[in-house]
Amino acid sequence: MAKQTGTMTAAVTMGHGGPDQIEVRTDWPRPVAEPGHVVVRVAAAAINNTDIWSREGAYGTAGDPDAVAGWRGVPLDFPRIQGIDVVGYIDSVGQDVPERWLDRRVLVDSAVRYEDDRPAEIVGSEVDGGFAEFHACAEAQLHDMTGSPLSDAQLSCVPTAYGTALGMINRAGCAAGERVLVTGASGGVGMAAVQLLADRGCRVVARTSDGKQDVVKAAGADEVSLRGADSLAAVELVDVVVDVVGGEEFGAAVDRLRDGGRLVTAGAIAGPVVPLDLRRLYLHHRTLIGSTMHTPADFAELARIAVQGGIAPVVAESFSLTDIARAQARFLEKDFVGKLVLVP
Template sequence: MGDSGFMRAMQITRHGGPEVIEPVEVAVPAPRAGEALVKVSAVALNNTDLWTREGAYGHPGDPKAKSGWRGPIDFPRIQGADVAGRIVSVGTGAEESLVGRRVVVDPAIYDTEGPDANPVGLMGSERDGGYAEYVTAPVDRVHDMTESPLTDEQLATLPTAYGTALGMIERGRLREGETVLVSGASGGVGVALVQLARARGARVLAISSGSKLDAVREAGAHEVVDRAKDVVEQVRATAPEGVDVVLDVVAGVLLSEGLPLLREAGRWVVAGALDGYGVTFDVRRLYLHNAQVIGSAMHTPAHFDLLMDMARRGEVQPVIAATFRLDQAARAQEELSRRGHVGKIVLRPDMHS
């Protein structure tokens, strides 16, 4: 920070391709009452970064409208939901003892107080995020991870991908001994789903493709199904009794054709639409079998606390696919959009050329 009070950041001033991500020098934000100022060690990328930049979320009345996660973006905006770093100062009313602690920031902006609140906004979308040397966050959303065996890069991968994954698992009530099917298993959320479902003691079937199948198996999948072939048929062969829970970030045809894969009282949890949002299915397969289709966006504060406890104990081992300098944010997003990697892509504001 030096004496200048300025910091390097990457910001967007409009929707568009990677070219709209511009390097800027802006004032270091001052922590308001009840906030902490965090020096960013690592910030992980997510699909939401691409979709927020492109304005790909649509409106309830107009699915093609340019929009951020929960409505129009207030430009200019610094992206980046997933921050690990160190607290360098706090605003009034916050504990001074927090200064110097290594932390992970919960990026969700919640609708109410309390452990079961719903996320209605996101750091990097509805407020400035971590594609910068410093970021502010409410002290209530800052989790002390000083004791965690995970690296800063690994910690940065947790909030959105693992938070979303644990939210899906909790909302889908996945129990030990159940059979679970994970779609999009090589992506950030997908790998997290495989690891967390495995840690819970479920039998994990995962859908991925080509060269990534081995990596998904390594992440903990008991069986892998190749997306390039008939998925429903392969799942039937692997799990003839059906599956208890589907953890799905793909939707599209998989949900249309795959609903009959659920066992009685099965749960199909959807947290993304990588393969399309317009879905039709035979509703008889839903009500005759007491099945549930459950929407899941991110996590609650209670889910996030559970995740941080796991990370403090080193019960998850996030996979880092690649690390870029902060000023390479556009390149990093292009890499993410190509989907050639397994694991998470991370920016390091402290990495210099």
């Protein structure tokens, strides 16, 4: 199909910093379908912590935790359209891409390029993302969502939150029948982990805040531990901890592992520098696992689960693309359950 030109509405981040760095433009150049690529008409794009941290340059470096840097340890290139999660419909295809893709509903793999099965470049960071009316990506990133019972808004919640959760679950080797503690269980990745673990047949202990217990139980949690009310030390020992929180409870979470247990972490929303008594780690043969996003196999598995309806992402609120500033401010309040979604 011939390439299309023109302009579109896009939320464009002009540099590292606060929300004032985002400009909503109605005259931004619309992407064209290069060879091997397609242009997706964006139907929905979820908001993630990585969108905020990438804009702020809050990832730091090994030598300086306060350095302004993206997730790869260097500043991003600007201007940049952020938005790591993209679901939509194929608007045009480039050379060498079959036209059968046209108008197909697709989920876009948020990893643009892998190295040794690990994401090396991601959507909304190294390349433009989904906070726009149109998004260009490689055909290899597409996963056909035909037949999925999930809405567009629900599907937009899947790539980062569920991809990260499934990557953690697979790296930790969570198996049916195992007892797994999930921290931050009402957040995007935490809720995804609860659903995916329940779908796998694990017994889930959800650590969340008061007022959110009914939602995490509905997501598949067998037990709930309330942060700020229940001591983490009161949780019976588990086989695995799936942690996206970090902060002051990290050492206590390690101590809830049985001998030989595993803790996998992929986040630090309560703080990246944590207390840890190493004796509690090595004397009990426990294993710490770091995990970033997903592998190609993880994402393909996730796409199959989404088509089969094995997950049910919770959309807390939807906002128009032009209301991105209010949506990101709402995201930082952290008093909701599920995901916030932008709809172009």
